[in-house]
Structures are given as C-alpha cells and as structure tokens.
Amino acid sequence: MVTGQMTGPGFPGKGGDAVEREEFADFYAASFQRLVGQLYAMIGDQSEAQDAVQEAFVRAWAHRGKLDRNRAPEAWVRVTAWRIAASRWRRARDGARLGWLAARPESTAGPTPDRVAFTDALRKVPAEQRRALVLYHLCDLTVEQIAAETGVRPGTVKARLARGRAALVPYLRETAAPVSE
Amino acid sequence: MSELTSELQRVADDAARQARPPAAAEIIRQGDRRLRRSLTRRALGGLSAAGVVGAGVALSLGLAGSPSAHGTGAIRTTAFTLVKDADGTVTLTIHPGVLLELGTLQRDLQRDGIPAKVTNGSFCSSDPAPSGFRQVVNAVLPGLNGTPMTASPTLTINPAAMPAGTELSFGHFQLPSGQETVAGLIDTSSYTCTSTAPTGRPPRASAVEIRTTSGS
Numbered sequence: 001m002v003t004g005q006m007t008g009p010g011f012p013g014k015g016g017d018a019v020e021r022e023e024f025a026d027f028y029a030a031s032f033q034r035l036v037g038q039l040y041a042m043i044g045d046q047s048e049a050q051d052a053v054q055e056a057f058v059r060a061w062a063h064r065g066k067l068d069r070n071r072a073p074e075a076w077v078r079v080t081a082w083r084i085a086a087s088r089w090r091r092a093r094d095g096a097r098l099g100w101l102a103a104r105p106e107s108t109a110g111p112t113p114d115r116v117a118f119t120d121a122l123r124k125v126p127a128e129q130r131r132a133l134v135l136y137h138l139c140d141l142t143v144e145q146i147a148a149e150t151g152v153r154p155g156t157v158k159a160r161l162a163r164g165r166a167a168l169v170p171y172l173r174e175t176a177a178p179v180s181e
Numbered sequence: 182m183s184e185l186t187s188e189l190q191r192v193a194d195d196a197a198r199q200a201r202p203p204a205a206a207e208i209i210r211q212g213d214r215r216l217r218r219s220l221t222r223r224a225l226g227g228l229s230a231a232g233v234v235g236a237g238v239a240l241s242l243g244l245a246g247s248p249s250a251h252g253t254g255a256i257r258t259t260a261f262t263l264v265k266d267a268d269g270t271v272t273l274t275i276h277p278g279v280l281l282e283l284g285t286l287q288r289d290l291q292r293d294g295i296p297a298k299v300t301n302g303s304f305c306s307s308d309p310a311p312s313g314f315r316q317v318v319n320a321v322l323p324g325l326n327g328t329p330m331t332a333s334p335t336l337t338i339n340p341a342a343m344p345a346g347t348e349l350s351f352g353h354f355q356l357p358s359g360q361e362t363v364a365g366l367i368d369t370s371s372y373t374c375t376s377t378a379p380t381g382r383p384p385r386a387s388a389v390e391i392r393t394t395s396g397s
Contacts, residue, residue: 033197033200040192050200058212115191137183137186137190
C-alpha cells in the first residue's frame, strides 16, 4: 500500500527558505486528506480529525528544524494529530469523544446495510484498538513500528490488533489475514 | 488487500473526500506566527542590558515572511525591516521574537547596496578587523543610552562609509542559553569563519553583539 510518506533528503530540506516552503507545500498537499482519513478512522469525528491534522501541520512547519530528516515527516504529523485529538478528548473529560460521535461523513456510494453494520461495529471498538488497526491496515506499519509510534510493547500491539479484528471480522464477508510482523 | 483493510480504507477515504484543506500558505503563516510567539516568550524571559561592547540584548531573530515589494525604499518582513533613506543610509530594524531568515537578510542587504555575508552557526571575521566599523554601523540597542528595553534593535548602516574591499559580516548562533548575532566588518580578501560563538565582549570598535539570554 502506498503511504506517500516522504523520506530521504526531501522535506525538511536545506535548500533555502523558498525551497523549504515549496517542499512543505507539496508535502502538505500530498498528505493532508490522507491523514484526515486515517485520523477519522482512529477517532471517529470528521471535524476533530481535520482540526487535529491541520494543527499538526502548523506545528510541523513551526518546528520543522526539529524534524528528523531520516524519519518520515508524515508519521510525525500523524502522531502529533493523534496527540492533539487525544488531548482535546481528555480536556473535554468525555470518553465518548473518542468513541464514535453521531456525526460521520456520508459515504458517497450510499451505505449498504453491510457497510453500516461495519461502521457501527468499528464505532464500538476501543480507540487504541482502532488506532492499531488503522496503523497496521492503512498505514502499512509493522507491529514493531506501531509499538514505537504508540509507545507500547509489540505484544500489546498484537493484542490490540487481535481484539480489534475479532470485533470486526463478523461483519466481513471473508476472514482477514492473520497479523504478522 | 484483505476485506478488513478495504473496509477500513473505505471509511478513511470517505472522510478524506470530505476534508477541505486550508491553503498551504495559511498553514505556513500560522506556523510562522506560532514560532514567533514562542520565541517572544523566550526572549522576554531573558531580557538583559545590551551594549555595543557585546552584553546580552534580549532578542530573538525569527522566521521572515515574504518581503513586500522592493523599490519603494522599504523592505518589510515579519522578521526585519530595511529602510533606505534619502541620504543613502539603510536602517535595519530587527523585530524581537521573530526568527531571522538569514538568506533573506543577506539578499535584501545586498539589494540595498550593502555587501554582506550572513551565516548561520558561524561568524566570519578578519584579523586585524577593518577600521571604520563605527562609521559604518550605528547601533541602537534596547536598554542602552535610554533606549527602552521593549524597543527593537536597529542598525543604521552607511554603505558609503564602508572601506573598499570590505563587507558586513553577520553571524547567527543558536546557543543553549539563547540566540546570538554578531555583526562586524570583514576584509573580503582575508577572513576566517568559525563555528564557535564569540565569547566575552568583542572590541567595541569592531563589532556589535546581540544576544538572547535565558535567565541571566
């Protein structure tokens, strides 16, 4: 799966301010919507996801000198967006904010009963399990990479993936592939 | 692609299609402003008396925004203002809390007829230093000679007074204790650059030091 993550000598670069701005703008354009989609799948709120991703990009530009050039900046933005969303959730002192709020984007294809059932099932999966599922299935990270990004042990990641999949498999027409590193 | 992956991808794609990203320029603008506020807070936390001799002046140099049109006598960015006066002098005002974009400063100084070398993490100097620095640069620094601490440092530069074969050298350093910028005159045919930030006070006749201090 193409993640579109920027690596190598790209952003943040050392080609001067104009080049840096251009590289950042390209990076932003290439990854903003994808990251909103990923974060939405993690937290279940469209506007929160967009706000958090937008704020993360603002911070990425403000602190671009600190970004590790060897690490994909898209991962940095994703982690930052998650932390922003989680922080807002904690401040709201309402665990339901990271559950699945009522408002969700309309599927442009028109939801079939199966899709509605899957989405409802996803709603019930705990946030950390959803996050692990998104990182594994959408961001194409390994268990080790997910562990590093989420700050837990690989065994915990595997457990979250297994539990999340177990909750969703009944709503799939075929059995999902087993988790592997 | 497993069905679980495709279903998750569908959920994400639906949300991605709904997303309406602001213009990249707006994100950059907000990021610049965020950084300026951060640097301002740090700068105000470390204000101290400044001197031509080189004591610490609380100043952070910040990210420059896009300069306005040149040719009207003034170049304004979010980090500094360059005003060319009718008498040929150029006044550089550095705005506290805004990180200087060094490439922009060098380009704009040169555009105003001031040969300059602006370096980040190093400072270039000549030994002996060319004479006449104080005729070339008149510095007005916060906390000195009645200048309010909240004032922006200004350097009035007289390019006509620059000896032949010299240029202004600006060296900018990020130190553990803050940021430091040193300005001096160099002989373009003979100078060395060091990555070691100047310590102590430079000879008052040959350089000006602008430093952001933390807790000092």
